[in-house]
Structures are given as C-alpha cells and as structure tokens.
Amino acid sequence: MNKKPYVIGIAGSSGSGKTFFLNCFLKHFSPDEVTLISQDDYYIPANTKTQEENKLYNFDLPTSIDRNAFYKDISDLFDGKTIYKEEYTFNNPAIKPKMLEIKPAPILIIEGLFIYHYTEVNKLIDHRIFLDANQDIALERRLRRDLIERGYFEDDVRYKWVNHVLPSYNEYLLPYKNSCDQVIINNTDDPEPIWKITDDICADLKDKIYK
Template identity: 75%
Template sequence: MSKPPYVIGIAGSSGSGKTFFLNCFLDHFAPHEVTLISQDDYYIPANTKTQEENKLYNFDLPTAIDRNAFHHDIRLLFEGQVVYKEAYTFNNPAIKPSMLEIRPAPILIVEGLFIFYYEEINKLLNHRIFLHAEDEIALRRRLRRDLVERGYSADDVRYKWINHVLPAYRQYLLPFRDQCDRIIINNTDDPAPIVAITNEISVELREKVLSARK
C-alpha cells in the first residue's frame, strides 16, 4: 500500500459485546476496505503455562499472548504484506485450526484486551474505541457463552471471572479508558444502539479515510 492503514483499536471487558460490535462494523465494508487482526489468535499454547492449584490456566494476563508475534504481524500489514496465521481453537484438540489469511487494507482494526497496554501497539493506533458493560451484565453474557459454546462449568466460569477476568480488566484495560476517542456503554441486549453507532462510524471513515484514497 502507498499509505499506511488507518488503525482503529477496539477493546473492552469480556462480555462487553465486542464480537457483535465488530461483526456490525465489518458488515459496512467490503473485504478490500477493512481488515481485522485479533489478539485472541496469538495466545501462547496452554501446555506451556503453569496451572493453578485448581488446574485452571490464567489466559487473562499480558504474558499469555505472544506479544512479539502479534506486533510483528501488524507491522507486516503496514508494509502491505499478507499475514497467514492459524486461528486459535481455545486449546480444543478436537478442532483442527483453520488458516487465517489477513490481507492489508486501508482500514485496519486491531482488537484485544491488551492492545492499549502494549505500548508498541498502542502507539500505532489512530483511533481508540472502548466498550464497557456493567460487571453483572458482562458476567451473564460470559456465562451464556462459555457454558453453551465452550462447555465450561458454571463454577469454572465464575472462578475465572473473579480471579482472572476482573483483575486483568481493572489493571490492564480500565486505566486507558479516558484516553480513548470513543467510549461505548453496552448494557442492553438490544442490537439497535450498536448498529446505530457502527453506522455513524462507518460514514465517518468513508469520508475521512476511504474517500481520501481514491
């Protein structure tokens, strides 16, 4: 690419609605206009971690991510190169990981819990979006997801929430909230507010980024 991408950093607590927000956002653009790179695809394998006494791994730490590889691949996208990466399977040996093909585009979305905490990544961001949901609402969403989609027990989910998720959010993400360009409060399961916000942002980006590159 002749110009570096316009980089949007999107982060929020677990259960804040990031996935729905991202899907709505991406639906406004063609694949050649926007690309997404997610921190979640750079988890270090669980078998390299030390288990806690209850045999659970803590994935909610900056050291749980292959930070160097994440940054390296973002830089490749800046250089106009295609990134090939195995999708993360949440340590499920029954799932064969798919191969991601992340192509450079004028708009680059960088998503993840630690993207503001990682200084080398934070400084690449042009626009920062923070999604927030109240703790009780976020936990309810997390329970619904992990019990149904990932087969965890309710006790495991609650243990991780109290001992891993909330401490990580408060230490590594919440301090950056006031530095973000847009804070989105998402305490409802009504999709209309998120759809409206992504509509607004997409119009701004078409005028600010895409039109300028034609």
C-alpha cells in the same frame, strides 16, 4: 500499499459485546477496504503456562499472548504483506481451527484486551474505541458463551471471572478508558443500538479517511 493503513483499535471487557460490535462494524466496509487482526489468535499454548494451585490457567494476563508475534504480524500488514495464521480455538477439541488469511487493506482493525497496554501496538492506533458493560450483564454473557460455545464448567467460569477476568480488566484495560476516542456502554442485547452506533462511527471514519 502506498501509505500506512488507518488503524482502529477496538478493546472491551469480557462480555461487553465486542464480537457483535465487530461484526456490525465490518459490514460497513468491503473486504478490500478493511482487515482485522485479533489478539486472541496469538495465545501461547495452554500447556506452556504456569498453573495455579487449582489447575486453572490464567488467560487474562499480557504474558499469555505471544506479544512479539502479534506485533510482527501487524508490522507485516503495514508493509503490505499477507499474514497466514491458524485460528485459536480456546482449547476446544470439538472445533477444527481454520487457517486465517489476513490481507493488508487501507483500514486495519486491531482488537483485543491488551492492545492499549502493549505500548508498541497502541502507538500505531489512530482511533481508539472502548466497549464496556455492567459487570452483572457482562458475567451473564460470559457464562452463556463459555458454557455453550467452549464447553467450560460453570464453577470454572465463575472462578476465572473473579480471580482472572476482573483483576485483568482493572489493571490492563480500564486505565486506558478515558484516553479513548469513543466509549460505548453496551448493556443491551438489542442489536439496533449497536447498528446505529456503528452507522455513525463508520460514516465519520469514511469521511475522515476518504476525504
């Protein structure tokens, strides 16, 4: 690579529909044009975390991420290196983690809850996108995901929502909302509005990047 990639940051509250948005976004580009690095794949193993009295881990703190490794791999992508990283499966024993191959590309998407809070990462970003949703809708989506996909108990999910998720969102993500280039409120599970939004964003970005 002869120049630094164009870096797009995508952050959103839990239950904001970030995964679907990302999938729609990526489909607008070929694999040679874009690569994605996710903060979620840099969680420190749960058995190294401090436990609360109720034995529930708090994954919603900046210290739950191996920040140095995350930044190093981003820097390596800037240098044209390919990253090999084991997928994080959120401690679900039913899922066998895949080995991720993250190749450098002209467009780099960095996504995660703390990407704007980590100053060394935030300063690399050229275009910032913020996804959000009403709290009741976001909680419903979180319950649907965690109960079915991750095998958590409902009481645990609701406890974490009140004691971990919302405080972390308010402290480590919400303060950056007004400084983002685009804020997308995603309160519907209808895919059409997100397709339309990503169509418009990607058309603008392609014009900016390739002009």
